Amino acid sequence: MWDIDGLRLLVAVAGAGSFTRAAETLNYTQSAVSRRIAALERQAGGPLFERLPRGVRLSPAGRALHRTAVEVLDRLARAGHELAVLHAGQGGLLHAGAFGTANIALMPTALRAFHEARPDVEVVPLEGPSGTLMERLADGTLDVAVVSDYPYGLPAADGVTTTPVCEDELLVALPRRHRLAGAATIELGELRDEAWVQNAYDDRATVLADACARAGFSPRRIIRIAEWAGKFGYVTAGLGVALVPTLAARAVPAELVLCRLNxxxxxxxxxxxLPVxxxxxxxxxxDVLRAVARDVG
Incomplete structure (x- = not known):
């Protein structure tokens, strides 16, 4: 493997045309420069410089290695600059994840404000369930994520920390022709005969199941639809009702109304x-997410 310091010295000597001048420029002794170049020549398998009465010049092998050395050192310098701006938070890529309804208003609003403050940081967004986002943070695929404790509780992952940003009220979506559509607040028990549209695909306890138990009943039927567009379609058709977080309110179609539950x-x-x-x-x-969270509900 090539010695990076040796390659830097090769470029310096080639530019100075002399071991002595290169030593003065680099604050080395002339003998130290000679020893390092001799070691580099042994590694290269032959002379890299032609020794002249006044100074030195690159040999054919030296010119070939010099081209590579200049390219390698330039790439290292650019990588060093990219790392510096990345660690200063003023540039580079930032991989940011969010669950579905956070991408309706919260994350887009925050990213717009973030871009205005730090235009040189390129954000790469990713959408996924909160559990998946936590896994991506743990394996280094993501740098930051917005996650939720709905419907199963807050997921955990090794090496990932979480802090609350805001609370989000869960409303019920009803078709406008529903008998309770005009109510300011609805007793959950009044919906005991409804089918519920949600994307809970297993038997773990959910927020909905717990709320219905508190109201003294179990959901009559669960219609399992994963995407919000599909949920809204089923509710619009009168096939069921659905819990909708306030963050998703902007995406609710005009055929539906959102009502508070008691x-x-x-x-x-x-x-x-965030990672540790x-x-x-x-x-x-x-910081930007916290600042905009209170405005997008």
Whole structure:
């Protein structure tokens, strides 16, 4: 493997045309420069410089290695600059994840403000369930994520920390022709005969199941639809009702209304998730997310 310091010395001697002048420029002794170049020549398998009465010049082998050395050193310098701006939070890539409804208003609003403050940081967004986002943070694929404790509780992952950003009330979506569509607040028990549209695909306890138990009933039927567009379609058709977080309110179609429920526990908490040693840009985006969270509900 080539010695990077040796390559730097090769370029310096070639530019100076003399071991002595290169030594003065680099604050080395002339004998130290001669020894390092001799070691580099042994590694290269032959002379890299032609020794002249006044100075030195690159040999054919030296010119070939010099071209590579200049390219390698230039790439290292550019990498060093990129790392410096990355660690200063003023540039580079930032991989940011968010769950579905956070991408309706919260994350886009935050990213717009973040871009205005730090235009040289390129954010690469990723959408996924909160559990998947936590896994991506743990394996280094993501630098920052917005996650939720709905519907199963806050997921955990080794090497990932979470802090609350805001609370998000859960409303019920009804078709406008529903008998309760005009109510300011609905008793959850009044919906005991409804089918519920949600994307819970296993038997773990959910926020909905717990709320219905508190109201003295179990959901009559669960219609399992993963995407929000599909959920809204089923509710619009009168096939069921659905819990909708406030963050998703902007995406609700005009054919539906959102009503409050009388259970104060029907809410979720939005968290900022970061690796143990976060990038400065990730911390800065977290600050922006906290600032805009109160305005997008």
């Amino acid at each position: 259970d104060p526990a029907l809410r979720r908490t939005i968290h900022l998730a 040693a976060p990038l400065p840009a990730a911390l800065a985006l977290g």
